Amino acid sequence: MQHGKYRFIAGFLVLPLAIYAIFVISPFVQAIYYSFTDWTGLSSDMRMVGFDNYTRLFKDSVFWASVGNSVTLLLLLPVVTLSLGLFFAFMLNVGGRRRKKAVIGGVRGSGTYKILYFFPQVLSIPIVALLFQFAYNPESGALNAFFNAIGLGGVQPDWLGDPQLALWCIMGAMIWANVGFYVVLFSAGMSSIPKDFYEAALLDGANRFNTFFRITLPLLWDTVQTGWIYMGILALDVSAFAFVQIMSVGPGGPDYSTEVLPLYVYQKTFRDGQAGYATSIGVSLLIVTLIFSAIVMRLGRRERLEF
Amino acid sequence: MGSTSDFSRRDLIKRAAALGIVTVPAMSALSACASSGDGGGEKVEKGEKSAKNPLAVNDSAALDVVIFDGGFGDKYAKDAQAEYVAAFPKTKGKVKLTSTQKIQSTLQPRFNGGNPPDLVDNSGAEQMDFGTLVSKNQLADLTPLLDAPSMDDPSKKVRDTLRPGVVEMGQFGGKETWIMYYAYTVYGVWYSKTNLKKVADAEYPETWDEMLAVCEKAKKKGVAGWTYPGKYPYYLPFSLYPFIAKIGGAEVLRKIDNLEPNAWKDPAVKAAFDAYYELYKKGYVLKGSPGLDHLQSQKAWAEGKALFIPNGSWVENESAQQIGKNPDFQLSVGAPSSLSGSDKMPFGTIWASGGEPYIVPRQAKNVPGGMEMLRIMLSKKSSQNFIKQVSSLTSLNGGTEGLKLPPGLDSAQQALQKAGQNIVNPRIQDWYVALQKEKIGVGALGEMMAGRMTPDEAINKIQKYADETREDSSVKKYKR
Numbered sequence: 001m002q003h004g005k006y007r008f009i010a011g012f013l014v015l016p017l018a019i020y021a022i023f024v025i026s027p028f029v030q031a032i033y034y035s036f037t038d039w040t041g042l043s044s045d046m047r048m049v050g051f052d053n054y055t056r057l058f059k060d061s062v063f064w065a066s067v068g069n070s071v072t073l074l075l076l077l078p079v080v081t082l083s084l085g086l087f088f089a090f091m092l093n094v095g096g097r098r099r100k101k102a103v104i105g106g107v108r109g110s111g112t113y114k115i116l117y118f119f120p121q122v123l124s125i126p127i128v129a130l131l132f133q134f135a136y137n138p139e140s141g142a143l144n145a146f147f148n149a150i151g152l153g154g155v156q157p158d159w160l161g162d163p164q165l166a167l168w169c170i171m172g173a174m175i176w177a178n179v180g181f182y183v184v185l186f187s188a189g190m191s192s193i194p195k196d197f198y199e200a201a202l203l204d205g206a207n208r209f210n211t212f213f214r215i216t217l218p219l220l221w222d223t224v225q226t227g228w229i230y231m232g233i234l235a236l237d238v239s240a241f242a243f244v245q246i247m248s249v250g251p252g253g254p255d256y257s258t259e260v261l262p263l264y265v266y267q268k269t270f271r272d273g274q275a276g277y278a279t280s281i282g283v284s285l286l287i288v289t290l291i292f293s294a295i296v297m298r299l300g301r302r303e304r305l306e307f
Numbered sequence: 308m309g310s311t312s313d314f315s316r317r318d319l320i321k322r323a324a325a326l327g328i329v330t331v332p333a334m335s336a337l338s339a340c341a342s343s344g345d346g347g348g349e350k351v352e353k354g355e356k357s358a359k360n361p362l363a364v365n366d367s368a369a370l371d372v373v374i375f376d377g378g379f380g381d382k383y384a385k386d387a388q389a390e391y392v393a394a395f396p397k398t399k400g401k402v403k404l405t406s407t408q409k410i411q412s413t414l415q416p417r418f419n420g421g422n423p424p425d426l427v428d429n430s431g432a433e434q435m436d437f438g439t440l441v442s443k444n445q446l447a448d449l450t451p452l453l454d455a456p457s458m459d460d461p462s463k464k465v466r467d468t469l470r471p472g473v474v475e476m477g478q479f480g481g482k483e484t485w486i487m488y489y490a491y492t493v494y495g496v497w498y499s500k501t502n503l504k505k506v507a508d509a510e511y512p513e514t515w516d517e518m519l520a521v522c523e524k525a526k527k528k529g530v531a532g533w534t535y536p537g538k539y540p541y542y543l544p545f546s547l548y549p550f551i552a553k554i555g556g557a558e559v560l561r562k563i564d565n566l567e568p569n570a571w572k573d574p575a576v577k578a579a580f581d582a583y584y585e586l587y588k589k590g591y592v593l594k595g596s597p598g599l600d601h602l603q604s605q606k607a608w609a610e611g612k613a614l615f616i617p618n619g620s621w622v623e624n625e626s627a628q629q630i631g632k633n634p635d636f637q638l639s640v641g642a643p644s645s646l647s648g649s650d651k652m653p654f655g656t657i658w659a660s661g662g663e664p665y666i667v668p669r670q671a672k673n674v675p676g677g678m679e680m681l682r683i684m685l686s687k688k689s690s691q692n693f694i695k696q697v698s699s700l701t702s703l704n705g706g707t708e709g710l711k712l713p714p715g716l717d718s719a720q721q722a723l724q725k726a727g728q729n730i731v732n733p734r735i736q737d738w739y740v741a742l743q744k745e746k747i748g749v750g751a752l753g754e755m756m757a758g759r760m761t762p763d764e765a766i767n768k769i770q771k772y773a774d775e776t777r778e779d780s781s782v783k784k785y786k787r
Contacts, residue, residue: 270415
């Protein structure tokens with residue numbers, strides 16, 4: 001029955017594939033084409049310049065700074081966000097004290113927590129970024145006021161104004177904004193794990209630590225992997241751009257300590273009128289993204305557990 | 308289906324989805340504004356030239372104006388729009404005026420697609436790069452406007468009614484004038500006379516030693532001497548560059564503008580940097596300034612937490628609310644203090660230049676209409692309206708007669724008079740935006756004033772940035 005299988009599938013996919021080709025593939029090809037031109041973005045007058053843009057990339061220290069920052073975000077953001085998400089979801093669904101009838105349950109008041117955790121998800125990114133910007137304000141912000149209040153008035157960091165801290169500050173805001181979603185996502189995943197697994201484990205005397213690593217995590221692996229990819233894209237793309245653009249000094253500073261690839265693309269296109277060069281940065285962003293997804297899929301390959 | 312295939316259905320879908328998700332956002336944004344060729348651009352017919360209509364505006368054609376909605380708002384432009392409609396009644400309902408803070412992201416696709424608006428106030432953080440616009444032939448030459456008779460006195464050309472230097476600022480090395488700067492901005496050290504009196508019992512310090520003494524007094528009372536928007540450290544040059552010119556002569560700034568080798572190694576630059584660095588070292592800068600944006604720093608300053616702030620004359624309008632809370636604030640602008648007796652330029656040397664750059668795109672449908680709107684805006688009536696509304700001067704020379712000016716603007720006017728010929732106008736600000744704002748501003752000046760870089764390190768770094776810009780073939784160069 002294998003005969004004609006691909007043709008059969010393709011038959012159904014013609015329309016979606018066509019749409020995909022027009023709206024997804026063709027912009028790619030165009031962007032790659034533009035990366036070989038000196039297009040300004042302000043006029044349709046352009047000429048081919050070969051690999052000039054790419055050789056320029058290699059010498060551009062700002063580009064390398066932004067690659068560094070983007071990769072840092074890419075490596076840390078998913079790990080921290082997903083770990084926190086998993087931890088909270090576990091506590092809300094499984095980690096609670098055993099009560100009379102239920103085999104497993106969340107900590108007291110987990111319903112309320114769930115809503116609280118999800119709350120940041122309702123706010124739009126610029127609002128979250130602005131809120132955190134106010135909190136980080138060294139002159140009148142909540143954080144330094146807090147240090148003052150607990151008698152640490154001498155510790156008054158510049159937060160976003162300090163190149164050592166700025167990227168971490170922004171990362172903090174991004175994590176805060178995203179954890180809630182994963183708490184809910186993982187909660188949904190956990191609730192579909194059969195209760196008797198836990199029952200059996202608990203009868204055998206397993207503690208929370210064991211139930212988490214032996215039951216919850218393996219059965220949740222697919223969800224985690226999906227979350228990982230989403231989070232990685234967020235770290236490389238829209239979210240990073242918005243947070244850095246709104247919150248950081250400059251933006252992108254101080255001293256390029258928060259410059260990220262999408263922001264650099266934006267600045268080159270919309271400030272410096274160098275859209276051609278910007279597309280070549282975009283192409284390198286594409287390459288980073290592809291490498292990331294390839295690694296994630298390879299690492300995530302595991303025996304599928306059916307239940 | 309069988310099951311011997313080498314991939315499962317789930318895998319296929321998952322991979323396709325993952326790849327799609329991964330790559331779509333990364334790339335599609337880039338070609339969203341892919342060039343669509345010079346289509347559009349059907350020009351409207353010219354109208355009849357007459358004494359009342361010297362630019363031959365088509366009196367029934369639509370007009371499309373885009374205004375930057377920043378420190379000055381857009382009311383003044385709307386009033387000018389009403390004047391335009393009054394002059395050409397048949398255009399009623401066809402004159403479209405939009406205001407936005409996102410000039411470039413709104414207009415770039417339109418420029419690229421060949422259907423730009425007829426008049427644009429290309430200002431703000433998202434300013435389109437003038438060098439690129441000029442070199443790509445996207446702007447209309449404003450010479451017809453400059454040579455047209457002025458609204459108020461038909462015997463005078465518009466050109467002759469403007470403040471000195473305004474026309475030159477709109478040129479890029481050739482004869483054509485591409486940009487009409489509408490506002491006239493005075494940059495310098497802004498302070499409150501009353502606050503200065505109250506805190507340090509002093510007048511504006513005319514020498515640097517006095518400046519340090521004032522700051523010392525203020526410090527003892529728990530008030531900082533200076534603050535600045537650390538998030539946008541390119542505000543520092545507003546008082547720093549004229550300071551450099553004052554110490555070493557206007558020649559130093561000219562060399563800097565021309566990106567000459569070692570221009571930044573001039574002893575005047577070092578002296579000025581050292582002086583500002585001293586403010587930081589002695590603790591005269593408001594704590595936390597490196598993390599403040601322009602509004603936050605202006606707020607702290609208006610509330611009396613700091614005495615001085617480097618800024619431009621728009622600050623009176625932008626901070627009007629906070630300043631208004633203190634009725635006898637007495638906003639004033641000071642020129643850079645003298646560093647020593649051997650300064651090349653006298654006290655009073657100040658940076659003043661055109662602001663709010665207006666352009667008429669070459670491919671606009673109604674080029675004469677765009678210019679006519681500018682001619683109306685440069686009339687005494689519209690000019691005074693602007694002055695009253697946003698307390699800033701316009702490029703129209705004079706025009707302030709019979710107006711009661713708000714304190715800040717009044718002091719700016721006086722500062723201009725005192726400066727006389729000693730007005731400097733560093734062009735690096737509009738010629739090399741990325742170099743000025745991000746590299747020099749955020750990359751070096753901000754770092755120095757936050758105490759993370761010494762003046763020498765900052766100078767070396769800036770010189771390196773300037774050299775890189777000079778070598779960078781993708782940046783168009785200018786000379787003055």
